[in-house]
Amino acid sequence: MSGDIHETVEGFALALPPMRALMGLDLGTKTIGVAVSDTFRSVATPLETVKRKKFGIDAARLLELIDARDIAGVVLGLPRNMDGSEGPRAQSTRAFARNFARLTEVPITFWDERLSTVAAERALLEADTSRRRRAEVIDHVAAGYILQGVLDRLAVLGRDNG
Numbered sequence: 001m002s003g004d005i006h007e008t009v010e011g012f013a014l015a016l017p018p019m020r021a022l023m024g025l026d027l028g029t030k031t032i033g034v035a036v037s038d039t040f041r042s043v044a045t046p047l048e049t050v051k052r053k054k055f056g057i058d059a060a061r062l063l064e065l066i067d068a069r070d071i072a073g074v075v076l077g078l079p080r081n082m083d084g085s086e087g088p089r090a091q092s093t094r095a096f097a098r099n100f101a102r103l104t105e106v107p108i109t110f111w112d113e114r115l116s117t118v119a120a121e122r123a124l125l126e127a128d129t130s131r132r133r134r135a136e137v138i139d140h141v142a143a144g145y146i147l148q149g150v151l152d153r154l155a156v157l158g159r160d161n162g
Helices: 009-015 054-066 088-101 116-126 131-161
Strands: 020-026 031-037 046-049 073-077 108-114
Touching: 009 073, 009 088, 009 108, 009 116, 009 131, 020 088, 020 131, 031 054, 031 131, 046 054, 046 131, 073 088, 073 131, 088 131, 108 131
Parallel strands: 020 073, 073 108
Antiparallel strands: 020 031, 031 046
């Protein structure tokens, strides 16, 4: 069993079965923000924040969510540096993807997450969310921004190909 890792959203799109939801992940050092889409892949909804323990435990929780929600593919936020290069955090994300792909058959892709946390923080500030509540939800809200970026790209691809 091994899911394919796609470097491009275009390749990822070709590997996806129709009418099944996607999952977006924002991998932090202490938490993993999780968001899911609807089956039409139009809206990303923040779902939960998984407190990181060990890879096996974290992966087991994500696999539970994939099974429970019939997820067709996973999008990982790729934390590039502002100049577009990849540093240690991006390499850590790629290593997580390789290890996770061994445990599932769902395709995996990456989405540039440089501005997702900034956008999530701004949205929470505009909603007048308390500092403590922002700390609790920022990761899965950021995962929602990551997933929404891919959903919007898939919609454009669908229009271009349809």
